Amino acid sequence: MTDRVILREVGLRDGLQLIKSRLNTAIKLSWIRAQAEVGFTEIEVTSFVPISVLPQFADATAVLVDAQKIGNLLPSVLVPNLRGAVMAMDAGARKITFVLSVSDAHNRANVRKSTDDSLAMLRDVLAERDNRQNIKIATALATSFGCSIEGAVPEARVIQIAEILASQGVDEINLADTVGYGDPVQVGRIFKDVRKAVGELPLAAHFHDTRGLGLANVMAALDAGVRRFDSALGGLGGCPFAPGASGNIATEDTVHLFDRLGIDSGVDLGALLKVRHQLAEWLPGEKLEGRLLGAGPADR
Ligand code: ZN
Numbered sequence: 001m002t003d004r005v006i007l008r009e010v011g012l013r014d015g016l017q018l019i020k021s022r023l024n025t026a027i028k029l030s031w032i033r034a035q036a037e038v039g040f041t042e043i044e045v046t047s048f049v050p051i052s053v054l055p056q057f058a059d060a061t062a063v064l065v066d067a068q069k070i071g072n073l074l075p076s077v078l079v080p081n082l083r084g085a086v087m088a089m090d091a092g093a094r095k096i097t098f099v100l101s102v103s104d105a106h107n108r109a110n111v112r113k114s115t116d117d118s119l120a121m122l123r124d125v126l127a128e129r130d131n132r133q134n135i136k137i138a139t140a141l142a143t144s145f146g147c148s149i150e151g152a153v154p155e156a157r158v159i160q161i162a163e164i165l166a167s168q169g170v171d172e173i174n175l176a177d178t179v180g181y182g183d184p185v186q187v188g189r190i191f192k193d194v195r196k197a198v199g200e201l202p203l204a205a206h207f208h209d210t211r212g213l214g215l216a217n218v219m220a221a222l223d224a225g226v227r228r229f230d231s232a233l234g235g236l237g238g239c240p241f242a243p244g245a246s247g248n249i250a251t252e253d254t255v256h257l258f259d260r261l262g263i264d265s266g267v268d269l270g271a272l273l274k275v276r277h278q279l280a281e282w283l284p285g286e287k288l289e290g291r292l293l294g295a296g297p298a299d300r
Pocket of ligand 1: 014176178206208237238239248
């Protein structure tokens with residue numbers, strides 16, 4: 001096991017999708033700066049989605065433009081379509097995650113088109129990338145481990161889509177357990193099979209802790225060779241278009257796990273816990289998750 005991982009904070013995107021409070025732009029930027037200061041080199045800072053769908057992200061351009069000015073930070077953004085991708089590129093985005101779902105039903109609920117139509121649109125996004133310089137297009141495959149609308153998602157379909165993405169020339173594939181259906185054996189198997197199918201292409205993992213298997217799934221993905229992970233501070237998160245969805249694995253718990261394993265995430269856990277306290281003040285009345293805050297790190 002190599003001893004370095006990239007942990008990407010997604011609380012500002014996945015986390016803010018489900019909460020009722022609207023965070024203002026200045027607080028979002030304070031949060032981004034605080035996490036960059038404690039060691040995060042990549043943060044998903046916003047989502048370029050229609051304002052009518054998710055008004056929380058009406059300030060996407062402003063957040064991205066200011067986040068780009070933070071040293072040693074790669075701010076990434078989520079987009080569901082070509083229009084969002086072009087807006088993000090125009091705002092100077094260097095890394096854009098195009099999201100599509102393996103489950104056709106979830107894709108229709110999320111972006112109102114079939115998975116195949118999203119794959120076709122991704123070709124246009126990649127063509128746009130090729131017209132510009134220094135932009136990376138990652139792809140998030142939502143519902144890779146199951147779907148709360150369709151149920152089981154065929155593993156062969158996950159691998160087939162990953163092969164298509166690799167042949168189209170994406171820069172990263174992120175397998176997402178959007179609704180927390182994954183288990184460690186399945187996670188290990190799918191990541192190993194996708195690795196065989198896509199060669200050296202960077203793979204990332206995105207787990208929700210809906211049923212308490214989030215960190216077990218991280219262990220399985222680590223064992224399968226994954227070195228990029230998403231997490232949300234305070235275990236925020238969830239998909240508004242997936243029934244029963246809930247929070248991501250908590251960033252602080254995930255950093256603690258890596259610390260215990262001797263794996264370098266680059267993050268200072270003690271300093272991160274201070275940001276976690278601050279987050280509770282920024283989001284009064286919102287329920288935060290995460291196990292570490294109550295007990296603190298093991299004292300040994
Ligand atoms: Zn998510």
